[in-house]
Amino acid sequence: xxxxxxxxxxxxxxxxxxxxxxxxxxxxxxxxxxxxxxxxxxxxxxxxxxxxxxxxxxxxxxxxxxxxxxxxxxxxxxxxxxxxxxxxxxxxxxxxxxxxxxxxxxxxxxx
Numbered sequence: 524x525x526x527x528x529x530x531x532x533x534x535x536x537x538x539x540x541x542x543x544x545x546x547x548x549x550x551x552x553x554x555x556x557x558x559x560x561x562x563x564x565x566x567x568x569x570x571x572x573x574x575x576x577x578x579x580x581x582x583x584x585x586x587x588x589x590x591x592x593x594x595x596x597x598x599x600x601x602x603x604x605x606x607x608x609x610x611x612x613x614x615x616x617x618x619x620x621x622x623x624x625x626x627x628x629x630x631x632x633x634x
Contacts, residue, residue, distance in 0.1 A: 535561030537617045540569065540608045546623040547597040553622065555606060559589035560617070567591060568609040570616075574602025574624065597624055 530536050539558040547553055557567050564586050571580040579598045584591040597604065601624045607616040 530561070533561075534558075538564065538567070538608060538610065540606060540618050540620055542606070542620065542622050544622070546625050549597055549601070549624060551597045552594050553597050554592060554594050557584065557586065557591045557593075557608060559586045559591075560610065563589055564610055566611065568611075569593065570607045570609070571595065572605045572607070573599025574604060575600060576605070597622075599624070601625060 538560045541556055543554040543556075553571075555569055557569065559567065566583055566585050568581065568583045570578055572578050577599065580595045582593045582595070584593045603621050604624055605619055605621050608618040609616050
């Protein structure tokens with residue numbers, strides 16, 4: 524008997540988001556990529572909070588082929604910043620991720 528994973532237990536049920544790096548200096552450009560849910564979404568909203576959990580950026584982004592990307596400037600105090608992903612029909616956030624703000628981040632990046 525084959526095991527079947529229920530849809531609500533998969534990434535397709537919640538979408539996904541990620542940043543192009545894990546750590547940023549203040550005023551660096553942060554790129555966030557969003558993957559919509561498997562049912563196909565036309566837009567998504569992200570909200571970004573700083574280390575004090577104060578919001579400092581929000582964007583509604585269109586999704587094309589169920590994907591979208593947005594850029595913003597890392598702001599606020601150093602520490603862990605949070606990015607929350609919302610879809611229009613959801614009562615609460617679907618996903619979140621975080622990144623670290625640091626003063627002396629390692630700047631050697633691989634192309």
